[in-house]
Amino acid sequence: MAENDCTNPEEHCELHACQLQFKDRNPEIDKIFEDPRYACANCGVKVHNADNVCIPKPL
Numbered sequence: 001m002a003e004n005d006c007t008n009p010e011e012h013c014e015l016h017a018c019q020l021q022f023k024d025r026n027p028e029i030d031k032i033f034e035d036p037r038y039a040c041a042n043c044g045v046k047v048h049n050a051d052n053v054c055i056p057k058p059l
Contacts (some may be wrong), residue, residue, distance in 0.1 A: 005055070016040075017047045019052050 014039055017032050036046035040053035050056035 016054060017045045017052045019042050020052075021045050 011038050013016065013019050020029050021031070021043075023026050027043050032049070033045075037048055037059055038050045038053060038056040039046045039059055041055035043054070045053060046059065047053055
């Protein structure tokens with residue numbers, strides 16, 4: 001897998017924190033970032049659920 005490959009490209013644009021971190025925030029989006037347990041190996045964003053990033057790695 002290349003460094004910038006997404007393990008779930010179907011949801012990348014809409015649901016991944018990798019993209020959501022740059023959009024207007026609201027309570028629904030903020031929940032993704034609460035109590036982070038994973039970080040994206042591409043961009044470093046930290047989230048609670050591994051499904052919300054391209055290449056999750058445990059914190």
